[in-house]
Amino acid sequence: MHCLNVELGERSYPIIIGSKLLGDSQYLLPYIRGQQICIVTNETVAPLYLQQLLKGLSSFDKVDVVELPDGESFKTLDTLNRIFDTLLEQRHNRTTTLIALGGGVVGDMCGFAAACYQRGVDFIQVPTTLLAQVDSSVGGKTGVNHPLGKNMIGAFYQPRLVLADMDTLTTLPDREFSAGIAEVIKYGLICDEPFFSWIEKNIDALLSRNPQALAYAVDRCCRDKAEVVASDEREAGGRAILNFGHTFGHAIEAVQGYGRWLHGEAVAAGMMMALELSRLQGDVDDDLLVRVRSLLTKAQLPQQSPADMTVDHFLQAMRVDKKVVDGKLRLVLLRALGDAKVVDDTPREKVIEALKNCGAK
Amino acid sequence: MHCLNVELGERSYPIIIGSKLLGDSQYLLPYIRGQQICIVTNETVAPLYLQQLLKGLSSFDKVDVVELPDGESFKTLDTLNRIFDTLLEQRHNRTTTLIALGGGVVGDMCGFAAACYQRGVDFIQVPTTLLAQVDSSVGGKTGVNHPLGKNMIGAFYQPRLVLADMDTLTTLPDREFSAGIAEVIKYGLICDEPFFSWIEKNIDALLSRNPQALAYAVDRCCRDKAEVVASDEREAGGRAILNFGHTFGHAIEAVQGYGRWLHGEAVAAGMMMALELSRLQGDVDDDLLVRVRSLLTKAQLPQQSPADMTVDHFLQAMRVDKKVVDGKLRLVLLRALGDAKVVDDTPREKVIEALKNCGAK
Structure with a gap:
């Protein structure tokens, strides 16, 4: 297991890289402050890794899941709103933690939802694609596309943790x-x-x-x-x-x-x-x-x-x-x-x- | 004219309070960095004060106006998207400045649009209601409502300047x-x-x-x-x-x-x-x-x-x-x-x- 730190003062956070990280609660638990969790994932990743992730979160009162359609064409304000719908219907409060389980699109949208929900809640990146692991999950760029431009609507918003499990790359097309x-x-x-x-x-x-x-x-x-x-x-x-x-x-x-x-x-x-x-x-x-x-x-x-x-x-x-x-x-x-x-x-x-x-x- | 400062380190900004401020470019100009401006206002305020504000901005290459419908019921992600549409259609870049001309709803939405457009551009509050002047234009709370809760989607994002012209209160219902x-x-x-x-x-x-x-x-x-x-x-x-x-x-x-x-x-x-x-x-x-x-x-x-x-x-x-x-x-x-x-x-x-x-x- 490798661990490194992104040094951003009070917004610093660790990146943990290794195998068999997903189902192991010890990596996630120190970075979850409240009792509510909302996992944002997509229809492709959920069948592969959602159960594993949930296993490590069994101690929490409330774990909701938002499953988005897969693909860059769904990286829109409309899809983002589906995350807000679930958070509000399920009465998530300011101490909730959002977890992005998926590639760059899921991470960017989940991060932006975390930046905006009640003006900012915690989020964790669990990138499952190589691109997300080496690039989009690190650095705090979040957002959605607009028909007239990519990533034109978004926020700089840092995760509390990036957990990159190499095992998820085995199923990547x-x-x-x-x-x-x-x-x-x-x-x-x-x-x-x-x-x-x-x-x-x-x-x-x-x-x-x-x-x-x-x-x-x-x-x-x-x-x-x-x-x-x-x-x-x-x-x-x-x-x-x-x-x-x-x-x-x-x-x-x-x-x-x-x-x-x-x-x-x-x-x-x-x-x-x-x-x-x-x-x-x-x-x-x-x-x-x-x-x-x-x-x-x-x-x-x-x-x-x-x-x-x-x-x-x-x-x-x-x-x-x-x-x-x-x-x-x-x-x-x-x-x-x-x-x-x-x-x-x-x-x-x-x-x-x-x-x-x-x-x- | 009164002037006071909101002390927030590098995000500090002045509040200027007085009469005959709107059409006078000297108050706005020091706080506009680029050559592009987008005024966000509504159908009620525009006929009353838009021309006055524009007069003070005649030296700029590009001044666009987004006129929103009036009222809290329009403080939604959909209305927000109309601001993004204009900004992108008119090719506003990261150096643009958004100006909120109106009450709390206009200020909250314009501020949130500024927080999110290209992950953050400058904005100025020109509040025209008493409520906006004493409260909502100051402090950086921006956002929109969700059917399930008020101001549930938003950001903490500070303006570069608040310009409160007492004369705008004369027309307030x-x-x-x-x-x-x-x-x-x-x-x-x-x-x-x-x-x-x-x-x-x-x-x-x-x-x-x-x-x-x-x-x-x-x-x-x-x-x-x-x-x-x-x-x-x-x-x-x-x-x-x-x-x-x-x-x-x-x-x-x-x-x-x-x-x-x-x-x-x-x-x-x-x-x-x-x-x-x-x-x-x-x-x-x-x-x-x-x-x-x-x-x-x-x-x-x-x-x-x-x-x-x-x-x-x-x-x-x-x-x-x-x-x-x-x-x-x-x-x-x-x-x-x-x-x-x-x-x-x-x-x-x-x-x-x-x-x-x-x-x-």
């Missing part, structure tokens, strides 16, 4: 697993060159879901993320590097319709676009792109724009991205492998060239 | 004005005995809307509230005294249907219930109730339960109140005039007796 690998590669690229080299050496072990390799990678990604988040909780500056590949990726998700491309898939293609742009700006050389492409190919991740997207689609969608400040498009590019920078004066024609080189029409 | 007087009386009761005596001496001047008397009262209420809020921003403890009369009042609002009783009217009746309960507990004597009743009568405010409400209606509605912690009903009672306390062990039969004495069936 290959496509979802690969989507998580995209974010793992991201950490190497933006801030951790030694980890990037480790991934290159261990990509086969990761893809065959070797538990030790996975636990190492999750731990390393969480440490990298915790450090970035601790230095800039509300994304005033440095935290933005975590969005490497995401501005392009969000455009793909928005134009394709949420859910058609998985988030990690869109990020994979988006990272190639950001790398291509970094190359055009003279910051990284072709060799790095070859190395990243090789990893993405092994993980069966996309490296190009969807065939039906034009440059205009991208530019239009990116205009509403949260990274736009006073009309300037803010992009995360690489200075070098393991060294990302935030840039808001990239020439428009270079962005267009990079998009075209990556298959946008 | 009598019933709304009286509702605000209920909250003014509340401050005297819970924490400011000298102010309570001042209100008794100046109630006629207040009710005739004498501008000097009003400015004094608004300033005094805001100072009292600022002090309470500064000591307990997120209502972990002491701030709860601001809810004097509100637990009973919320029950009235919920059972009657939001909007049939104005918030201040429900608080007036709720304060009499809390006072009666304090009297039954032996903490205050009948003389104080007589004094409060005299003020409420002059202001034409209700002092009794709605005729159609039973004791069970109250107990049922109060069970979901945010002041319920682990099954215990938390009530604000008076130790003495100007000295409120939070109590969570009031005997149920005393609560019932107080409700009956105040007209509940």
Whole structure:
């Protein structure tokens, strides 16, 4: 079992990573203050892991469950309201604890519900996908989508605990697993060159879901993320590097319709676009792109724009991205492998060239 | 012009109170960071004060307006979404500033929209009702109602500025004005005995809307509230005294249907219930109730339960109140005039007796 801490003053919290954590009450109990619990999960995860989680919570008076439909297309204010309905119908009070059991969508919605219910109650992340374990469950970004933009409605709200059980990855569909690998590669690229080299050496072990390799990678990604988040909780500056590949990726998700491309898939293609742009700006050389492409190919991740997207689609969608400040498009590019920078004066024609080189029409 | 500061560290902000403030850009401009502004108002206030406010904002590139329907019954997630629609359609980014022009409902919704839009943008309160000026615009409580409970979905989120223009009170309907007087009386009761005596001496001047008397009262209420809020921003403890009369009042609002009783009217009746309960507990004597009743009568405010409400209606509605912690009903009672306390062990039969004495069936 690995344990690390996200250092955010009075909002600090631990991340516990290991096997056989789910049914073991000792990990959860110290972080539950009251007598009420509401588990938020979805129709796919519930049949697999809900009973195990409930076993560890048998000592509580009241454990309710909200089972949401599965998928990014349900990450809406309407679905969020179903959580509030249950909390109010079941008379949950300010001392209740919400537990997110599922992937990024469940975690983001459960966290946002916790941020808003009675102006804020406790919540715990129990991420069951690789993407959620290495990225979305850590750092306190919560929210829902709007038809006009991803994650446009939300809050910075930190969990009391993240409990990442490696065993839940055994049932993860290959496509979802690969989507998580995209974010793992991201950490190497933006801030951790030694980890990037480790991934290159261990990509086969990761893809065959070797538990030790996975636990190492999750731990390393969480440490990298915790450090970035601790230095800039509300994304005033440095935290933005975590969005490497995401501005392009969000455009793909928005134009394709949420859910058609998985988030990690869109990020994979988006990272190639950001790398291509970094190359055009003279910051990284072709060799790095070859190395990243090789990893993405092994993980069966996309490296190009969807065939039906034009440059205009991208530019239009990116205009509403949260990274736009006073009309300037803010992009995360690489200075070098393991060294990302935030840039808001990239020439428009270079962005267009990079998009075209990556298959946008 | 009066100016005071709400001291909340990096979230501190000024309250400016006076006349002819609305159309004067010098008050707003220092608190607007970007080039985008979105004014949230309602169909009643817009025809009266929107043009004046816009006059002071003529130097900005982009000023959008969201006009909501008027009334507590529209304080919902659905109405909130109309604000997000406009912000996204008009491509507002993280540097935008939302301005709430209106009463408590507009302020609560605009503030909550600001808390959630792109995980938090700036907002300014321009309260145009007495209730909003003395209470709801100060302190950072934002949110919307749920069919099962008032203000159950929301955030603690502080404005950058509160601009209270006394001139907007000249057009306030009598019933709304009286509702605000209920909250003014509340401050005297819970924490400011000298102010309570001042209100008794100046109630006629207040009710005739004498501008000097009003400015004094608004300033005094805001100072009292600022002090309470500064000591307990997120209502972990002491701030709860601001809810004097509100637990009973919320029950009235919920059972009657939001909007049939104005918030201040429900608080007036709720304060009499809390006072009666304090009297039954032996903490205050009948003389104080007589004094409060005299003020409420002059202001034409209700002092009794709605005729159609039973004791069970109250107990049922109060069970979901945010002041319920682990099954215990938390009530604000008076130790003495100007000295409120939070109590969570009031005997149920005393609560019932107080409700009956105040007209509940």
